[in-house]
Amino acid sequence: MALVEIDNISKNYQMGEVQVQALRNVTLSIEEAAFISFVGPSGSGKTTMLNLIGCLDKPTKGKITVDGKQVNDLDRKQGAIFRGSIFGFIFQAFNLFPVLTVYENVEYPLVMIKNEPTLDRKDKVLKVLEAVGMIEQRNKRPDQLSGGQKQRVAVARALVTRPKLVLADEPTANLDHNTAVNVIRLMRDMRDEFNTTFIFSTHDSGIMEEAEIIHTLEDGRLTHSTPRPLRARAKTI
Numbered sequence: 001m002a003l004v005e006i007d008n009i010s011k012n013y014q015m016g017e018v019q020v021q022a023l024r025n026v027t028l029s030i031e032e033a034a035f036i037s038f039v040g041p042s043g044s045g046k047t048t049m050l051n052l053i054g055c056l057d058k059p060t061k062g063k064i065t066v067d068g069k070q071v072n073d074l075d076r077k078q079g080a081i082f083r084g085s086i087f088g089f090i091f092q093a094f095n096l097f098p099v100l101t102v103y104e105n106v107e108y109p110l111v112m113i114k115n116e117p118t119l120d121r122k123d124k125v126l127k128v129l130e131a132v133g134m135i136e137q138r139n140k141r142p143d144q145l146s147g148g149q150k151q152r153v154a155v156a157r158a159l160v161t162r163p164k165l166v167l168a169d170e171p172t173a174n175l176d177h178n179t180a181v182n183v184i185r186l187m188r189d190m191r192d193e194f195n196t197t198f199i200f201s202t203h204d205s206g207i208m209e210e211a212e213i214i215h216t217l218e219d220g221r222l223t224h225s226t227p228r229p230l231r232a233r234a235k236t237i
């Protein structure tokens, strides 16, 4: 069974009198350690898709299975526990705590979710900061970092709990093109290193090319899926 199985899901939003069909009969599966992107113009359903996979919202119709667990029946509390056990999230606006250092920002999910002994925590935080190339900036605060550096910290924070799956909704939208490509490549390196599955969204054609599999959404429909066997190639560079 694939890590994520999406079986004929639809999602409608009620806006007063009007019903918006954000996703229409989407079926797809995502394998473990995949590096995939949802692409499509604004309003095509990318955020809705990631929210459903991340158990932040429920489909109107259809079934979603993540890591063998059917998630569309979970209540709020079960959903929160499941999220903490399996996902890391990366946001467009970075969402770092401005008063915490780089180190403390990355440590935070371990304190909140995993409640680990201090020494084990330190080990994990330093390792992941090293992996994203931010070890030397560990005592800085977010306002002392560039946008690309902030997103590196956000990648480290998403990975520090060793999630199976990282979800990133337009993680490069606030970055210039070169920085954006570097952040996506960093995520791909992290996939190679930790075998973490990465799912991100973008409406930028220059960024989507970095994904191995591209799922295109148009008006809530999955119109095509393009496999791009980049993994072997990336390893030889």
Ligand code: ADP
Residues within 6 Å of the ligand: 013, 014, 015, 020, 021, 022, 040, 041, 042, 043, 044, 045, 046, 047, 048, 049
């Ligand atoms: P994207 O992320 O590709 O821009 P979204 O998933 O955010 O697309 O939105 C898909 C469609 O659903 C859009 O028409 C949007 O206006 C609508 N939509 C998204 N969220 C809501 C909501 N909470 N209430 C009503 N309509 C929504």
Ligand code: MG
Residues within 6 Å of the ligand: 046, 047, 048, 169, 170
């Ligand atoms: Mg969106």
